[in-house]
Amino acid sequence: MSDPQISYGVLSNIIGHSNDSGWLAPRGVVLQILKYKRDEKNIRFLLHDGKNSAPGFCTEAPEGLDLSDLENVPNSLIRIQNYSVRPMKGKYYLLIRTSEYIGKGEFPSEAPTALPVASNSTEIFSFVNDQHKLTKKEDQTASNDSRHPQSHPQKKSNGIFTEISALTPFTTKWRICARVEYRSDIRTFRSKTSGNDGSLFNITLVDKSGEIRATGFNEIVETYYNMLEPGSVFVISGARINSANKKYSNLKHDYEITLDRNTTIEPADDFSESVPKMIADFTPLDKLADVESESVINVIGVAHNVYDATSQMSKTGKEYTKRDIILVDKSLFMVRVTLWSETATKFDESKQGHVVAIKGVRVSDFNGKSLSVLASGLVINDPEIDEAYNLQGWYQNGGLDSNFKWISNSGGDGKFETPEKYLTLQEATENRLGMSDTPDYFITMAVINRIIQREPYYPACTQPNCNKKVVQQTNEKWRCEKCDVEIEKPNYRYVLSVPANDYTDQIWISCFDETAQVFLGVSANELYDYYQSNDEAYKHVMEDYNHNEYIFKIKARKEFFNNVERVRYQVVNIHPADFITESRKLLDDIQQY
Numbered sequence: 001m002s003d004p005q006i007s008y009g010v011l012s013n014i015i016g017h018s019n020d021s022g023w024l025a026p027r028g029v030v031l032q033i034l035k036y037k038r039d040e041k042n043i044r045f046l047l048h049d050g051k052n053s054a055p056g057f058c059t060e061a062p063e064g065l066d067l068s069d070l071e072n073v074p075n076s077l078i079r080i081q082n083y084s085v086r087p088m089k090g091k092y093y094l095l096i097r098t099s100e101y102i103g104k105g106e107f108p109s110e111a112p113t114a115l116p117v118a119s120n121s122t123e124i125f126s127f128v129n130d131q132h133k134l135t136k137k138e139d140q141t142a143s144n145d146s147r148h149p150q151s152h153p154q155k156k157s158n159g160i161f162t163e164i165s166a167l168t169p170f171t172t173k174w175r176i177c178a179r180v181e182y183r184s185d186i187r188t189f190r191s192k193t194s195g196n197d198g199s200l201f202n203i204t205l206v207d208k209s210g211e212i213r214a215t216g217f218n219e220i221v222e223t224y225y226n227m228l229e230p231g232s233v234f235v236i237s238g239a240r241i242n243s244a245n246k247k248y249s250n251l252k253h254d255y256e257i258t259l260d261r262n263t264t265i266e267p268a269d270d271f272s273e274s275v276p277k278m279i280a281d282f283t284p285l286d287k288l289a290d291v292e293s294e295s296v297i298n299v300i301g302v303a304h305n306v307y308d309a310t311s312q313m314s315k316t317g318k319e320y321t322k323r324d325i326i327l328v329d330k331s332l333f334m335v336r337v338t339l340w341s342e343t344a345t346k347f348d349e350s351k352q353g354h355v356v357a358i359k360g361v362r363v364s365d366f367n368g369k370s371l372s373v374l375a376s377g378l379v380i381n382d383p384e385i386d387e388a389y390n391l392q393g394w395y396q397n398g399g400l401d402s403n404f405k406w407i408s409n410s411g412g413d414g415k416f417e418t419p420e421k422y423l424t425l426q427e428a429t430e431n432r433l434g435m436s437d438t439p440d441y442f443i444t445m446a447v448i449n450r451i452i453q454r455e456p457y458y459p460a461c462t463q464p465n466c467n468k469k470v471v472q473q474t475n476e477k478w479r480c481e482k483c484d485v486e487i488e489k490p491n492y493r494y495v496l497s498v499p500a501n502d503y504t505d506q507i508w509i510s511c512f513d514e515t516a517q518v519f520l521g522v523s524a525n526e527l528y529d530y531y532q533s534n535d536e537a538y539k540h541v542m543e544d545y546n547h548n549e550y551i552f553k554i555k556a557r558k559e560f561f562n563n564v565e566r567v568r569y570q571v572v573n574i575h576p577a578d579f580i581t582e583s584r585k586l587l588d589d590i591q592q593y
């Protein structure tokens with residue numbers, strides 16, 4: 001026997017029909033509390049209807065029930081006005097929004113049966129009561145009938161979530177269940193039209209089908225920013241969908257969401273298992289050689305080496321920050337990734353040796369292959385995905401001691417692989433490299449301490465595959481003898497002779513355009529502009545360029561200078577030294593003695 005007020009057997013009815021299209025949930029259901037538990041987030045009950053039991057979560061305490069008196073709570077009867085049914089770990093529970101205490105009941109003489117485990121679906125989500133929002137008056141007269149005498153409204157989404165990939169401005173009554181993969185900082189701006197200060201933030205939402213960007217302004221920032229924590233899952237509906245502004249985002253979705261006053265966002269962490277942590281198609285590092293230059297891809301790897309962030313001068317004389325990291329993966333390849341501006345400053349140096357996933361990097365053919373993070377790119381440290389756990393495990397269990405190779409282009413140009421052994425400058429000169437009739441190539445690690453030459457560039461022809469020096473004519477145009485053309489504006493290219501030092505010796509090396517750019521950090525055209533108009537910026541480049549160690553691939557070739565035989569050292573390729581790999585190589589060398 002149970003209390004006569006209880007809506008006997010109603011739970012199996014509610015839960016059994018929760019996903020049926022057009023079914024109307026019974027209202028004013030009376031259930032009894034069997035058990036009560038409370039944590040920071042939820043008020044949890046075990047509720048029964050005299051026949052079955054089911055868990056219930058309350059967002060607010062039932063009206064009139066004093067929850068501080070623990071002894072008093074069990075066997076209380078509550079009438080539930082507004083609720084929905086949600087699946088969790090294979091079971092269903094009631095999410096109770098409004099309810100009231102109506103008195104005490106006798107404990108049931110027989111223990112109610114816990115409701116059977118739900119079917120395999122974890123994606124069913126039915127707002128049972130949304131179809132008939134109750135007023136208090138109606139509620140008092142509502143019967144416990146499972147059918148309410150009212151025509152069945154069309155239920156378009158059938159209780160199943162809309163897939164993110166299916167969202168368009170024409171999708172009506174959509175409701176997505178998505179994880180916040182990324183949340184930006186709050187940015188402030190001044191409106192051009194009103195002159196008022198505003199604020200905004202954006203998030204990337206992800207589900208199994210894809211990802212979409214969402215933006216919130218002003219009061220939405222205040223209401224939702226803190227709640228939309230990265231990694232958490234939410235059910236979102238009622239927002240505007242507009243065309244995506246590809247300038248700010250490199251997501252594939254054609255549309256993006258604008259959160260506004262009509263938007264509903266509800267935490268839904270119980271759906272966590274069915275929503276992926278992140279969606280990304282990662283290109284393994286050993287496949288990079290085949291990726292075309294300028295392609296935008298996603299990569300994941302261990303940050304094998306994190307360099308310091310450095311300030312550089314832009315064309316306009318504005319300072320900006322960049323930071324290089326060396327990424328490695330199980331393919332035993334490594335690649336240099338450049339981070340810019342805020343992404344560079346904010347990158348946590350203690351994340352050296354940790355997994356990092358980067359979405360939105362541009363591939364360049366520079367020195368084999370290198371990567372540059374786009375302004376709209378996402379850098380995610382220690383992402384909580386299987387791939388990351390795998391990589392971290394591999395790296396910590398010996399992976400970090402691997403002999404990593406730089407990636408070379410599949411075409412063979414700009415090939416740069418870590419050789420077994422480097423030569424010191426002394427070894428290169430003592431072995432008379434370059435003194436035979438064919439050129440010799442060697443690899444060495446050295447620093448460039450100073451640049452003596454002024455204006456280390458020349459005006460070059462812009463015709464394809466020419467690069468010959470052009471001469472300015474009286475008509476202000478520039479003439480190339482070889483191509484027999486006149487051009488409006490030359491392309492400045494570096495030609496630079498500098499002393500390179502290691503602890504054994506010094507040699508003079510000549511660098512052409514691509515190689516000089518690596519340590520000067522700006523193009524010859526930029527440096528030419530500085531020389532013309534911005535003395536500070538020019539000095540900054542020539543004196544404060546990167547004095548770190550570089551690995552040089554050098555071509556040594558015999559030449560005659562004033563009838564004297566000597567060796568000319570030309571830099572074929574240059575790469576920042578990866579200190580971890582280098583010191584390990586040194587240790588290996590030492591151990592051989």
Ligand SMILES: [Zn+2]
Nearest residue numbers: 461466480483
């Ligand atoms: Zn030419």
